[in-house]
Amino acid sequence: MEHYKNNHTDCHPTSRCKIDPAYEPTKKIITESFAEELLIKTIKKTTMFKNATDFSFGKDTHYVESYNNVLNIFEDKRIAFSSSEYEVRAKLATLHWNENVDRAYTSQWQAPSAANCRPKTKNVYKTKTYGYHDSIWIRYLSKIKRV
Numbered sequence: 001m002e003h004y005k006n007n008h009t010d011c012h013p014t015s016r017c018k019i020d021p022a023y024e025p026t027k028k029i030i031t032e033s034f035a036e037e038l039l040i041k042t043i044k045k046t047t048m049f050k051n052a053t054d055f056s057f058g059k060d061t062h063y064v065e066s067y068n069n070v071l072n073i074f075e076d077k078r079i080a081f082s083s084s085e086y087e088v089r090a091k092l093a094t095l096h097w098n099e100n101v102d103r104a105y106t107s108q109w110q111a112p113s114a115a116n117c118r119p120k121t122k123n124v125y126k127t128k129t130y131g132y133h134d135s136i137w138i139r140y141l142s143k144i145k146r147v
Contacts, residue, residue, distance in 0.1 A: 070093045
């Protein structure tokens with residue numbers, strides 16, 4: 001709250017408000033106690049505030065980025081799809097991602113380090129699986145047999 005009142009004594013030492021001598025707040029500075037109470041009340045209603053422990057290790061967005069990469073494979077942005085085709089492709093991408101996310105790896109590969117760079121370790125993952133293909137095909141055939 002103090003940060004929004006333009007008091008940066010308790011801000012993290014690496015924060016821009018501490019480091020940058022020309023720092024100017026991007027938000028309106030709170031001067032009224034009513035506004036402060038309103039902001040505190042709003043913050044306390046958020047899911048993040050109520051369940052802070054669920055977000056304490058959430059500094060990484062790799063799952064979202066990974067899912068978006070899979071969506072880009074199934075839904076090429078250069079091609080216009082109909083609404084139904086787009087929906088099918090989104091569902092296939094979700095099935096594919098769910099089946100292959102966090103798959104085990106067989107070994108780790110160390111990339112040679114360049115000057116002034118720390119070496120990067122990359123996992124060598126097991127081959128992707130496509131079990132959802134068989135599941136979809138079996139469901140499709142079972143519907144055909146009933147007709």
